[in-house]
Amino acid sequence: DAKTTQPNSMESNEEEPVHLPCNHSTISGTDYIHWYRQLPSQGPEYVIHGLTSNVNNRMASLAIAEDRKSSTLILHRATLRDAAVYYCILRDLNSGGSNYKLTFGKGTLLTVNP
Amino acid sequence: NAGVTQTPKFQVLKTGQSMTLQCAQDMNHNSMYWYRQDPGMGLRLIYYSASEGTTDKGEVPNGYNVSRLNKREFSLRLESAAPSQTSVYFCASSSKPGQANSPLHFGNGTRLTVT
Numbered sequence: 001d002a003k004t005t006q007p008n009s010m011e012s013n014e015e016e017p018v019h020l021p022c023n024h025s026t027i028s029g030t031d032y033i034h035w036y037r038q039l040p041s042q043g044p045e046y047v048i049h050g051l052t053s054n055v056n057n058r059m060a061s062l063a064i065a066e067d068r069k070s071s072t073l074i075l076h077r078a079t080l081r082d083a084a085v086y087y088c089i090l091r092d093l094n095s096g097g098s099n100y101k102l103t104f105g106k107g108t109l110l111t112v113n114p
Numbered sequence: 115n116a117g118v119t120q121t122p123k124f125q126v127l128k129t130g131q132s133m134t135l136q137c138a139q140d141m142n143h144n145s146m147y148w149y150r151q152d153p154g155m156g157l158r159l160i161y162y163s164a165s166e167g168t169t170d171k172g173e174v175p176n177g178y179n180v181s182r183l184n185k186r187e188f189s190l191r192l193e194s195a196a197p198s199q200t201s202v203y204f205c206a207s208s209s210k211p212g213q214a215n216s217p218l219h220f221g222n223g224t225r226l227t228v229t
Contacts, residue, residue: 049217051215104149
């Protein structure tokens with residue numbers, strides 16, 4: 001999988017929007033961009049994924065740059081329950097067997113202040 | 115609908131002891147995975163099972179064995195535990211084998227300490 005780069009940590013205030021960036025300058029045309037988050041003492045949780053177009057779901061929005069070399073996960077109104085480690089991951093549509101070897105890096109630790 | 119269930123939640127072993135970590139999913143998913151998570155290391159894939167009847171090595175398979183008992187269950191066995199295997203173990207599943215747009219669903223982990 002192509003490499004992603006995320007800030008180690010970010011801080012936000014409750015009820016404010018949060019923009020979590022991810023750089024993936026070596027992304028290929030068939031890489032999906034996935035986001036997961038991990039709350040304290042829990043397993044990772046799927047948040048959202050996209051290929052080229054921006055995506056919205058009940059949890060978040062994913063904004064993908066036009067050249068696809070970066071993306072941003074947007075939490076529209078952060079709550080204390082959004083405090084977690086957020087992982088940005090690329091998965092190649094054409095990797096076949098290697099697609100199973102999904103690798104999670106260190107992610108971004110989001111702190112939400114009341 | 116429980117999702118992915120892991121047992122036990124906590125375990126303490128002495129060096130050389132063996133144990134099996136259990137994982138079951140009720141989502142009728144084809145693929146299942148075992149990861150370990152160590153401080154500062156992210157998650158690393160130990161073994162995976164693309165579909166019932168198949169298993170394959172991940173990034174860090176040494177010291178572990180797996181069994182895909184049926185479509186629902188995927189167990190991880192430590193034959194002779196070592197302190198280096200102290201970690202948090204996560205089981206995951208996904209519906210479409212090898213599909214880049216198929217999310218993984220994780221259990222809440224087994225916290226293993228080997229003394």
